[in-house]
Amino acid sequence: xxxxxxxxxxxxNLFLHILGRRVDGYHQLQTLFQFLDLSDEVTITTRDDGxxxxxxxxxxxxxxxxxAIKAAKILQSATNSSLGADISIKKCLPxxxxxxxxxxxxxxxxxxxxxxxxxxxxxxxxxxxxLKLGADIPVFIHGHAAWAEGVGEQLTPIELPETWFxxxxxxxxxxxxxxFQHQDLTRDSDPITVAAYLQRGARNDCEAIVRKQYPEVDKxxxxxNNLAPTRLTGTGACLxxxxxxxxxxxxxxxxxxxxxxxxxxxxxxxSMLHKHLQSRTNSI
Ligand SMILES: C[C@](O)(CO)[C@H](O)COP(=O)(O)OP(=O)(O)OC[C@H]1O[C@@H](n2ccc(N)nc2=O)[C@H](O)[C@@H]1O
Ligand SMILES: Nc1ncnc2c1ncn2[C@@H]1O[C@H](COP(=O)(O)OP(=O)(O)OP(=O)(O)O)[C@@H](O)[C@H]1O
Numbered sequence: 001x002x003x004x005x006x007x008x009x010x011x012x013n014l015f016l017h018i019l020g021r022r023v024d025g026y027h028q029l030q031t032l033f034q035f036l037d038l039s040d041e042v043t044i045t046t047r048d049d050g051x052x053x054x055x056x057x058x059x060x061x062x063x064x065x066x067x068a069i070k071a072a073k074i075l076q077s078a079t080n081s082s083l084g085a086d087i088s089i090k091k092c093l094p095x096x097x098x099x100x101x102x103x104x105x106x107x108x109x110x111x112x113x114x115x116x117x118x119x120x121x122x123x124x125x126x127x128x129x130x131l132k133l134g135a136d137i138p139v140f141i142h143g144h145a146a147w148a149e150g151v152g153e154q155l156t157p158i159e160l161p162e163t164w165f166x167x168x169x170x171x172x173x174x175x176x177x178x179x180f181q182h183q184d185l186t187r188d189s190d191p192i193t194v195a196a197y198l199q200r201g202a203r204n205d206c207e208a209i210v211r212k213q214y215p216e217v218d219k220x221x222x223x224x225n226n227l228a229p230t231r232l233t234g235t236g237a238c239l240x241x242x243x244x245x246x247x248x249x250x251x252x253x254x255x256x257x258x259x260x261x262x263x264x265x266x267x268x269x270x271s272m273l274h275k276h277l278q279s280r281t282n283s284i
């Protein structure tokens with residue numbers, strides 16, 4: 001029996017443009033992913049009997065629908081592994097928040113089991129398997145801040161300033177599918193280049209609809225935007241305000257009401273999972 005405990009970090013979409021819609025309903029995007037130093041913690045213990053168990057069930061979510069279990073299953077069948085696993089998740093990331101918690105749990109399980117089961121799949125292969133479960137999983141598999149196109153899986157690594165953020169989770173849960181299906185969503189943004197983004201910034205095409213549909217998000221947006229430039233991540237519900245340094249983020253945090261769910265976080269170009277995996281490799 002072998003055990004590994006690994007982080008499953010959050011991501012932000014620093015901007016999100018929708019360029020079009022494919023025939024299968026998925027949207028063609030341009031987005032910029034950066035990781036945060038906030039994460040869930042996933043502990044995986046191997047089993048000899050091939051069973052896959054979630055030791056920390058989520059209220060209202062069948063274990064078989066949990067992306068961590070789905071990820072384990074897909075790896076097991078792709079590699080014909082006879083081994084199983086007990087998986088526990090210490091959840092810190094807000095669910096349905098647009099920070100990719102479920103996708104990140106899945107990517108961490110894929111990496112963790114690939115080590116424990118000694119299945120030796122490349123990152124490219126793990127990302128391919130992950131993409132079958134969700135568009136956000138490949139960036140968590142590769143673990144580097146990235147300019148993304150396609151449905152979010154065509155990744156070009158990028159170095160970005162590792163600025164500070166206040167992340168706020170308004171008190172609502174937003175379904176990604178519902179926002180992508182909304183009739184008022186604009187799906188005709190022109191493609192932009194990295195250089196144009198770095199010069200002028202860019203918006204999140206889901207933001208207007210989300211603020212209109214969810215007054216809680218709109219209220220938090222106005223509060224935060226008074227303190228620093230603020231944007232929605234993914235399809236929400238989380239909003240993030242950007243600061244040049246920790247001190248100014250801390251100052252701003254003091255001005256927000258106590259009843260808001262807030263997080264102070266730093267942008268990371270390498271994900272905490274990959275920092276962890278690298279330090280493991282270095283110590284072997
Ligand atoms: C909003 C983002 O988080 C931005 O990074 C992602 O695009 C969403 O990634 P995700 O949660 O992993 O998405 P999936 O689980 O693959 O899909 C959730 C829902 O969003 C829709 N979806 C997702 C990604 C995409 N490029 N176009 C879509 O229309 C899918 O049709 C599905 O109904
Ligand atoms: N391990 C998991 N952690 C969180 N949610 C999960 C998990 N597995 C499945 N889900 C389901 O996925 C939904 C969205 O979860 P998640 O926290 O990843 O949302 P998100 O941050 O909005 O994701 P994204 O930005 O990728 O759209 C949850 O409401 C839940 O029903």
